[in-house]
Amino acid sequence: MNTLQAGKHKVVVTQRFFDAETIDYLAANGCEAVLADLPPGQGDGDLPLETMVRLLQGASGWIVGHAWVTRELLAALPDLQVVSRRGVGYERIDLDAVRDLGRVATIAAGANDATVADLTIGLMIAVARRFRECQAGLEAGSWAIPLGTDLYRKTVGVVGLGRIGRGVVRRLKGFEARVLAYDEVCDKVLAAEGAVEYVDLAAIFAHSDYLTIHAPLTPTTRFLAREETIRHMKPTSFLINAARGGLVEDRDLLAALKEKRLAGAGLDVFVSESDPSYLEVTRELISLPNVVATPHVGASTTDGLGRTNRVAAECVVAVLGGDTPPASCVVADGRQSAVAHENAS
Template sequence: MSSARRVVVTQRFFDEKTIAYLQSQGCEVIIAELPAGKGDGDVPVETLLRWLDGAAGWIVGHARVTRELLTALPQLRVVSRRGVGYERVDVAAIRDLGRVATIAAGGNDATVADQAIGMMLALGRRFREGQANVAQGSLAIPLGTDLYRKTVGVVGVGRIGASVLKRLRAFDAEILIHAPRRDEALMQSGDLQYVDMPTLLALSDYVTLHAPLTAETRFMIRDQTIRLMKPSAFLINTARGGLVEDRHLLEALKSQRLAGAGLDVFMSESDPSYADVTRELAALPNVIAQPHSGASTREGLDRTNWVAAQCVVAVLDGAQPPAQCVVADGRR
């Protein structure tokens, strides 16, 4: 089979249906064998280059897609993220070198939104502390708090943020939104209001982050902004490590300036010097910590696999992937 249709997948849990689809489109599918407990973001560049030698398509997770890597892979035509963040992709290099980069838009919205709501419920009802009591032979009840009719601040209302809004309405929540632009269609649905960030932080019982990581949003939650929040408030971050200064969050939780946090992403994912901070956060009884697994359900991964594969096939066919999936197209 020609390497012009070779597709390398550097992700786990790539389903048979999607593999069969790629093969039906004339693609040779190679699933990389990732080290135990490691993702493609942990794999040395030399190994990535060996895996991707001769590949035309790459379905990638969290590996850094750099100019140097792309230059060393002249046959690579499309980099398709099984996910929606692309801060680790050198978008300028994609354009300059005539490649295409895509994301799996729409594949994991519901899955991540479910996780955000689940974290709110687990924190408010103190599930972790209650289970610890039972495990120690005690039936002492940790007194929790409702999500019902609470004020919830949603920072960012893209696809995932909008999915969170739908779920919050079932709890009769008062919804505050902070986003760069007002979505008038969203406003017409009622039961929510746009506010500035200080107002959102000051009034919310739960704050959930769904913003991209940019120079403007980096450390949007840090000591100064945490001090605006209620001591009874909970912070949820299922978006990106780097939106929160984890050292400041740890100090706020230890000093009881916040009631708790639900965290699926951490600074330590991109900065190893934060590894001890992550471990300390995860050890706190009022923290729900997950290993960047917000999109990782069977159904969610099947959907993102499918979208990522369709984007690859479109590019290899010389066609256009869905517009909402295109991050950069250097063919134009």
């Protein structure tokens, strides 16, 4: 591990690409930034419990990537006050344990919305215009032209109108697309602007030329796109998932693509990221010529990571300073329950 600045609070960072400006910000606010020296190609989500405990011993703050934040891990780290995700998904954090043990868990809300929305549009264009096949042909010495499909004035279904989903809708305006939307909460601004048409899930699967999912991964949304819903999609349509592996049943998607019941898919996330039994499914998906795949890079640009680093660091500084981070960033806060427990004792 590489200690970069001296300070009052030890803050361990188990993510790569942590910029010097954010390290300086932490140092200026009484924090010692310690970057975990991860093996090449390995992320914090791959590390065993014993290694995580060793890395985080004595830390007051933890800026985390994709590690599982379990009750057992938190209990082994009595000094740890705040777990700050450099990202927005928190399905790998045991929120009940965070509250029960008097800790705080935060996300970098609003920092990577634009970056992921950009990638989503990029995946739509790349798979529809058959970029992968075009480049493979050129590399083989062929100038044959695979005919692609426009995004211009097509019908795009957006499932989930959170920050990223809304960003995708704004970008689609430039393509003069008709946007169908599904969300449990109606965005009155977008509806009033005529930017979206709210429909039910059945309609959004049936009528979309492009379907992109931007929902959180919960028991309710797991395998939202599966055989029962995919079979209603048009054979000329494209499925995009740049949100979370598990929103799409990759086995069912693979079958639909191989049977030509879908035109293609743009994928940044896969079920196999959390379930190794799907590794062969992932390998088959990314081998298909009508799949454009990226290795969960949605938030990973220099600009996007700079923003998420800073928000994650600001959350750490706020908690360690006795303050509360912005409400949009807090996913669990057990400090009051811990105080009540101490008073009762």
